[in-house]
Amino acid sequence: MGTIYNFSSNALLKRIGLSPGKKPLVFFISAVLITLPLGYAYNSIVLILFVLYSLLSAKKGNVHISKMLLLPMFLYGFMVLSLLWSIDIESTLKALSKEAALLFVPLAFFFNRRFIRMGRCAILKNFSRGMVLAGIVVLARALIRYILTGNTDVFFYHELATRDINAIYLSALFSVPLFWFLTVKSKSFWNYAGFIFLFGLIFLLASKTVIIVDVLITGIYLLFYTRMQKRAKITMFVLFMASAIILGYYGKVGERLVAEFTTKSKTENGVNILTVKEAWETQRFTHNDYFNGSAFRIYQIRIFTELLTEEPIVFTGYGLNASPKKVYEKGIEHNVSPDDGTGYGYGVQNFHNQYVETFADLGIFGFLLLLLILGANLKKAFKTKDFIHIAFAILMIALLLTESFLWRQRGIVFFTMLYCLFNGLLPKGFDKERHEKNTNNGSSRLPGVTPL
Incomplete structure (x- = not known):
């Protein structure tokens, strides 16, 4: 039966000009x-084609199950299971x-772990150049x-990224290519140019979490992973950190950092700018109250603890x-500004924290499963000593503290594709070991005897 399936599916692929192999997968x-970064429709179509190609090109000998790849599937299974107790079945079905x-x-x-291993470098190169x-x-x-x-604001933050893909998500998409340009061997002028260009764009997008993580990871790479002499390493590190501080101080990042971590409440043009302390303690807000990013996230954590x-x-x-249904009810209770018709009112926002969001939606078991996925990803990254994988793992752990990244289609596709790309590869020498094993098994048989 398996042979019939392989024959028919491979014949279909050949009819449309494709054949099983590394190049189509890349x-x-x-x-x-x-x-x-494009609209959801474009990405969804390509994703469906990738999955269909993988299924049609599957051969029995190429199917290799991986425990690491089972973890995201378990998480999805738990999401499906949540239909049994969901208080908003319609929203749950849409989210699935x-x-x-x-x-x-x-x-x-x-179905393709062997081919994908051979094409991993090409995939990262294409992704980096595409970004x-x-x-x-x-x-x-x-x-x-x-x-x-x-208006110069069009060069910064969400205005630069547009509402279709906000600044934080676009910064994350640029970060992995940034690390590819940083670590690629035999750097050319265009590799350096690519790194500098993406580094500048990430600062223009002004996502504090992404900038801090990217700067720290790049600094660590310059100090501990480059092959330069010690003095050259220190010089490069100092120059890089100085450049990052200057860009942050004179750009929108500096302004946003000052605004985020203010400890004194103030009023500007009739708007009350709340501190973190006020966001945590105030029982009844007014519609003139303004939450900056940090204050709003603290408020969200606060209402989660109340719900808990x-x-x-x-x-x-x-x-x-x-x-979100319960968040909205809490917003009414605390009198935060409701939906203003644009979908951006405080009362209709999600938790902006993936850990809190997962716990609120899936309970402690879903939360622990998410931690297991992130922990296993980080452990595998350090085990393989793959710097891009390490950077990706750290970036995701940090980013999920400030965004419900995995509850958005763009975020989940980005995370799952790279998670599988880094964790789903077959070990080095796998094909050689399998060939030797098959050879040894064959040599133990009597000449001319065909196994049943």
Whole structure:
């Protein structure tokens, strides 16, 4: 039966001009990653084609199950299970379609782990170059808007990224290519240019978490991973950190850091700018109150702790993507500004913290499963001593503290594709060991005897 399936599926692929192998997989995986900054439709189509190709090109000898790749699938299974107790089944069903990458991407990798190992370097190179092209498009679009409006804000933060893909998500997409340009061997002028270009773009996007993580990881690489002489390492490290501090001080990052960590409440143009302390302690807010990023996240953690003590959600949560209903109710209770018609009112926002969001939606078991996935990813990164993998693992752990990154389609596709790319590769020498094993098994048989 398996032979019949392989024959028919391979014949179908050949009919449309494809055949099982490394090159088509490199193309499809690269395309999934490169289309992430585009609209959801483009990325979804490419993702579906990648999964279909993987299924149609599957051969029995190429299917290799991996415990690491099973973990995201278990998380998706738990999300499906949450339908049994969800307080908002409609929202949970909609979210399951967005989270489907957790199931289908690892499944596609199971069928192609040998080929993907051979194409990993090409995939990262294509993704990195694609993000440079995306960065050029983003800057060009901002320049056109500046010419039309004269407003310099178009070069910074969400205005640069646009609402279709906010600054934090775009910064994350640029970060992994940044590390590829940093670590690529035999650097050319264009590799240095690519690193500097993406580094500058990340500062313009002004996502504090991403900038801090990227700067620290780059500094660690310059100090401990380069092959330069000790004096040259220190010189490069000092120059890099000085450049980062100057960019941060004179750009929007410096302004945002000062605003985020203010400890004194103040009023500007009739708007009350709340401190972190006020966000945690105030019982009734007014619609003139303004939460900066840090204050709003503290407020969200606060209402989560209130929900945790008021309702029996420790073991189950409210169901996948069902907690916003309770967040909205808490917003009414504390009188935070409701939805203003644009979908950006404080009362309709999610927790902006993936750990809290997971606990609220899936309970403690979903939360622990998320920690297991992130911990296993980090452990594997250090075990393989792959610096890009290490950087990716640390970036994700930090980013999930400030964003519900995995509860968004773009975020879950980005994470799952790279998680599988780094953790789903077959060990080095696997094909050689399998060949030797088959040879040894064959040599033990009597000449001319065909096994049943």
